[in-house]
Amino acid sequence: MKPKGAVVSLAVLIGLFSESWALDFRMENKVYLGQQREPSVETTTIFYNGAVYDFLKKPPEITIFEKDHSRFVLLDTERRVKTELTSQEVEAFVERLRRRAAEYSDPFVAFLARPEFEKSFDPTARELTLSSPWMTYRVATVDAESPELAAQYRYFADALARLNALLNPKGLPPFARLVVNAELQRREEIPKEVHLTIHPETGLLPKKRTTFRSEHQLVRQIVEADRARVHQAIEFQSIFPRVSFEQYQKEHLQK
Secondary structure, three states: OOOOOOOOOOHHHHHHHHOOOOEEEEEEEEEOOOOOOOOOOOOOOOEOEEEEEEOOOOEEEEEEEHHHOOOEEEEEEEEEEEEEEHHHHHHHHHHHHHHHHHHHOOOOHHHHHHOOHHHHHHHOOEEEEEEOOOOEEEEEEEEEOOHHHHHHHHHHHHHHHHHHHHHHOOOOOOHHHHHHHHHHHHHEEEEEEEEEEEEOOOOOOOOOOOEEEEEEEEEEEEOHHHHHHHHHHHHHHHOOOOOOHHHHHHHOOOO
């Protein structure tokens, strides 16, 4: 493994991103709002055979990210319908979001469009901190074991952050999290626990301190139960009728 802080060369990154993903692994994820003891969001993310299968516990939904086809497939397992979005559609939405945010005179909104952080790392606690007057990330990290795994995880984490910005219009833009993801990959690390504190000091938004915490567990060995879930998702993808994204999202938000 390269020394911490070493930058992966552009040639290596291009190779990692252009070739099919070779590593199979699973991530267990939980998200907590404020001081909640029970997670508000639980997902299992399975990287398998060049694609990613993200299983949301409640409401039950499966997101398939097919990197080689540059598309997302969303499966609503209750209504038994699917919709599809290309990566280009998601990225175009995110770029429009950035341009709109950059036009605001409000300093917090302008920060969200192009966030900049002071970065520090505590080697004893294995904690990465990215701080600003508006928000602070504290990330407990673990070694990614290889540059390939770090790059593979970052690529999907970026894609999911952009997709979530489209699916959750009332949420934060993805750009701050993209900075975090890039720093983690640069360090060849993945998150074990992420603490996000939002503390806007001035601006249009309420001066309300908001905290989020997420837990992430890497499981390097794919087991038969994981493959069974993936194969079921692939079956759903083949048999569920396709609806427009607008129809899918409208009915999904009404649940």
